[in-house]
Amino acid sequence: MKRLLFISHRVPYPPNKGGRVAAFHEIKALADHFRITLAALAHGPEEFEAAQQLQNWCERIIVARAGGWFGLLRGAAALLRGRSVTEGYFRSRRLLRMLIEEAAHAPFDVILAYSSGVLPYALGVPAQSRVAQLADVDSAKWAAYAESARWPKSWLCRREAEGVRRLERQAVQRCEAVVLISEAEVRAFGVESDKISVVGNGVDTEYFKPTDDEEASPPSLVFTGTMDYKPNIDGVCWFVREVWPALRREMPGLTFSIVGRNPTRAVRRLADVPGVNVTGSVPDVRPYLAKAALAVAPLLIARGIQNKILEAMAMGRAVVASPTALEGLEVQMGAEVIEAQAPDEWQREILDLLQDNTRREGIEQAARSCVERKYTWDARLQPMLDLCNRLADMPVAAATSEPGR
Template sequence: MEDLLLLVHRIPYPPNKGDKIRSWHLLRHLAARYRVHLATFVDDADDWQYVPHVRQLCASSHFAPLNPRRARLRSLRAVLANRALSLDYYSDRSMRGWVRRTMGGAAIERVVVFSSPMAQYAQGWPGARRIVDLCDVDSEKWRAYAEKKPWPASLLYGYEASRLLRYERKVAADSDAALFVSAPEAELFRALAPESAERIGWFGNGVDTAFFSPDGDYANPFAPGKPALVFCGAMDYWPNVDAVQWFARDVFPAVRARVPQASFVIVGARPAPEVQQLAQLPGVTVTGTVPDVRPYVAHAALSVAPLRVARGIQNKVLEAMAMAKTVVVSPQALEGIDAAAGSEVLLAERDTDMAATILAALADEPSRAAIGRAARLRVEASYGWDARLAALDALLEAPRQPGGAPAIPAGIPSPSWNRA
């Protein structure tokens, strides 16, 4: 096996945690094909327990502790240097030293970067092929925050949006390929970084259909006779916080007016204070961390994804579909997912449609079951991880041009690769 350096901003485990699903499958896939040298951060004390499991997949590894509060304070110094806050947030001397020693001690010709701030550790080795998985256009996320947050937060988010976009463009220009999680994200970045259009592609997220299966024997966490609407996600992540706040206050009351026994259950770790306050509303439950989200999805009447700000693929939607559950989505939550509205998911085109769509679905159990079965079939047909990662394999193994530069294939055998 040949050697490969993998840089990931957060430890890629556990594999069923929303923001780590893609990085976990990336590591697993690469470890089966290369001797992987992994550098990553651990920003949650609970995640140290996973280090031995991740380490066993790697030829060598470095796990740098990251305290989010200290990192946020440290990132403010970036303002003085006119650079993105995210770069200083993920800046670490020990990681730089480990990467330098590893690159100097092994014949590493391939570097894979997961998340733009980690690209700062991949500089200085022009002979190595560098593939960057940016996942989403993060700068656009910060721009959306700036539009929705009050001053002075809006000012800081606007600053980060412009500086991070500048850095994302540099990363793409310096890389052999810059990949995203969906065709819309890739198209958006092509418009923002036209100088790198030929380097930009995408591969979509997959789903572990064996793990997220409707056939498991899951204990029912809900009270009998109370149809549950379930939202799953990291509940300290602002787009999720915004989604559940809007749904609980502006949508769910209309549902309960017609179905008084209905409940809205918010499942996810680290609920922000404003999310915890929602538990005071009639019919709303906030679980906090649960050992397994699958029982909540399996026994829900509906899965809901009412996101108003979203970037890339929503794993929560794919996982609920894999469990043969009818998912009611906003347009933002459906972006980049290959699913037919009306037969594989239920789409609420406008905010005013959400309650009506849910009420109609609650009243028609046979239709819900049929949509759930179709959703499962769609995931099985379109979202296997190995097929999704085939584009990356082709890039990493592409022949080199004279002079050592990698030749990016014009026609990679994957529908997910879409060059300008």
């Protein structure tokens, strides 16, 4: 079997948040076709141990420490040199050295860089072919942060958007393929190239599936996500401030659970609002989804495909979401998910769904059917398998031994 180096900005285990979910499933799928060396950056001591759980699918696992306060200092230094904070934050000389030594011992046929933050490693290690899986367009996310922030944070976010944009341009110039997560991200990327392809996220429809658990009475709403992530923080704070008071006036027994690890102070304060419950870290989000009458995703800023929406749909929950949160999803608005933007739209749609069981149950069934048809991991990852196999089978003459050509 051919050799593939999978470089991740975080250890992709356990598969319980954002990029970890997709990276984990990609590794599992690629392991049937390649001998995989996983290179990952650990942001805490527990991640070194977590990486070993991937031994069933990886021939070799190389982990180096990154991030933390030293990462921030390296990021600041990179900013002063005119580069992105991202490059400094994820930089590890030790990891790069180990990967170059590994490639010298046994060359890689394909390198897959999972996110723009690890692109410098892919460009610095010899390989026949390189794939930059940017997934989300991070430069667009930083630009959106700049629009909503005050100075000097707005200036820093704008500088980061420019720096990450340069990284994304390098991916097109110096890699054989660039992968984005949706056609919406391709449009946001703003570059025309036949190197660019789309590989979307999926959901584990066996793990996330409808249960026989009864919904809570009185009814409840649920939001799931990592609660130290700015789009999630801003989204739930906006929802509780702008939408929740009117919902509680109409349905005094209604509750809202915010489920996810590391809630910031701003999120924890929401628990002081009548009817709002902030759980913090939980071992399993499925019981919260199963008991909720509705899942909500009121994101003001979002990139890529929202796993939280796919997971709720797979559990057979009706989802009300902002247009931003739904961007990139192949779903029928009004039939498989409900879109809401202004506070009064959110209030009207939520109250109608809570009071109209027939309509809500129809959306629940349509949501589950949608993910079964379109969003299984086998279906979503086939284009990635085809791409990596094609690049690995390129004639050896097309390979290069010069790092970062």
